[in-house]
Amino acid sequence: MNVKIRKAIVSDASAIAAININTWKIAYKGIIPQSHLDSLSINDKIPRWEKAINDLTENKKDLYVAEISIFNGKEIIGFSMGGPSHFEDYKIDGDLHAIYILPKYWKQGIGTLLFNSVIKFFISMNYKTMIIWALKENSAGDFYLKMGGIPKFNKTLTYGGKELDALGFFWENIQTQFKL
Numbered sequence: 001m002n003v004k005i006r007k008a009i010v011s012d013a014s015a016i017a018a019i020n021i022n023t024w025k026i027a028y029k030g031i032i033p034q035s036h037l038d039s040l041s042i043n044d045k046i047p048r049w050e051k052a053i054n055d056l057t058e059n060k061k062d063l064y065v066a067e068i069s070i071f072n073g074k075e076i077i078g079f080s081m082g083g084p085s086h087f088e089d090y091k092i093d094g095d096l097h098a099i100y101i102l103p104k105y106w107k108q109g110i111g112t113l114l115f116n117s118v119i120k121f122f123i124s125m126n127y128k129t130m131i132i133w134a135l136k137e138n139s140a141g142d143f144y145l146k147m148g149g150i151p152k153f154n155k156t157l158t159y160g161g162k163e164l165d166a167l168g169f170f171w172e173n174i175q176t177q178f179k180l
């Protein structure tokens, strides 16, 4: 499979919203209350993603999509987004805000490509430290361990009225940890 990683443009917003919601519904089933997952709507999220893409430079963020060729064109199958960390307890440069891939493409190396794109962006911003938050029950934590993250911070997130433990995976120096 030939996967191309490129920066997102505004017309990608609907594909990104669909991947975001559809992947949430599968990855967080049994973790986040089902009523909350059922209430998520792709159409509600499209304008938010359009605004997020328009505001990337202003917010010092970047957003990447993974795209494959299909018989009648191209299909976006995953995305990642990074920007400054706003964690109040500890000064950290970058936060990988989101990384989502359609389930049928998991464990084929696409997560690594999308992760590395954000790392390259952070290195270009001269960032050293990085954090990623993941729900403790989400197996994505194992992906972050593979990428060299150290579970270092804890916080609680509330979704659909349920309090969930989140782990902050930390990278001390991406400039030396990654040679991309």
Ligand SMILES: CC(C)(COP(=O)(O)OP(=O)(O)OC[C@H]1O[C@@H](n2cnc3c(N)ncnc32)[C@H](O)[C@@H]1OP(=O)(O)O)[C@@H](O)C(=O)NCCC(=O)NCCS
Pocket (backbone or CB within 6 Å): 023, 027, 099, 100, 101, 102, 105, 106, 107, 108, 109, 110, 111, 112, 113, 133, 134, 135, 138, 139, 140, 141, 142, 143, 146
């Ligand atoms: C987490 C996610 C981005 C990983 O992407 P991916 O394309 O599957 O990852 P890769 O194929 O590049 O995997 C790299 C390594 O991590 C491992 N890995 C990836 N996901 C894993 C998981 N869920 N559990 C255990 N190991 C995992 C792979 O086996 C691989 O290990 P290897 O190098 O020994 O073969 C993807 O599974 C996903 O979109 N998950 C659902 C959404 C989500 O939870 N996002 C994170 C929100 S915090």
